[in-house]
Amino acid sequence: MEPFLGGGEMIADVFQDKSTYAEPPSRFEAGTPAIGEAIGLGAAIDYLTCIGMDQIHKYEKELGSYLYESLISVPNVWIYGPAPSQTDHRAPLCSFNVENVHPTDIAEILDQEHGVAIRSGHHCAQILHRTLGINASARASLHFYNTKEEVDVFVDALKATIDFLTSQH
Known part of the structure; x- marks a missing residue:
């Protein structure tokens, strides 16, 4: 199945006339991963853990x-x-x-x-x-x-x- 969005980690190789895609599920995860959100989640977990x-x-x-x-x-x-x-x-x-x-x-x-x-x-x-x-x-x-x-x-x-x-x- 061809992805409907392009960019980021979903690409395996890029040539002048074509691109190849990573194996699923990566091929359907276009763009930058939610890095900020993951860092925020980690900070929230640390905060809650400190409170108990x-x-x-x-x-x-x-x-x-x-x-x-x-x-x-x-x-x-x-x-x-x-x-x-x-x-x-x-x-x-x-x-x-x-x-x-x-x-x-x-x-x-x-x-x-x-x-x-x-x-x-x-x-x-x-x-x-x-x-x-x-x-x-x-x-x-x-x-x-x-x-x-x-x-x-x-x-x-x-x-x-x-x-x-x-x-x-």
């Missing part, structure tokens, strides 16, 4: 529980999935909906008015959304670089956003 994956997991569980408990206290918020106390396998995120408010409106107002970024939509889980009988959901996602203070900022901004959107009816 067990430490990151422990902190994410704590932070995820804090997010869940903070969100559950907001009136008219429905969180999907089991409570952190019911499972050891909950990621540090919450997918949720607010009664009578579309999740895209929540995400837009949080972003534009409060500088808080969340996701809204199907989250690559349309079948689950259909099963739950919802057309979309909002999702707040955390990682080890987030703090409880940032969760508090999010929840306060969410409360203000809900108040704004529900007062428009």
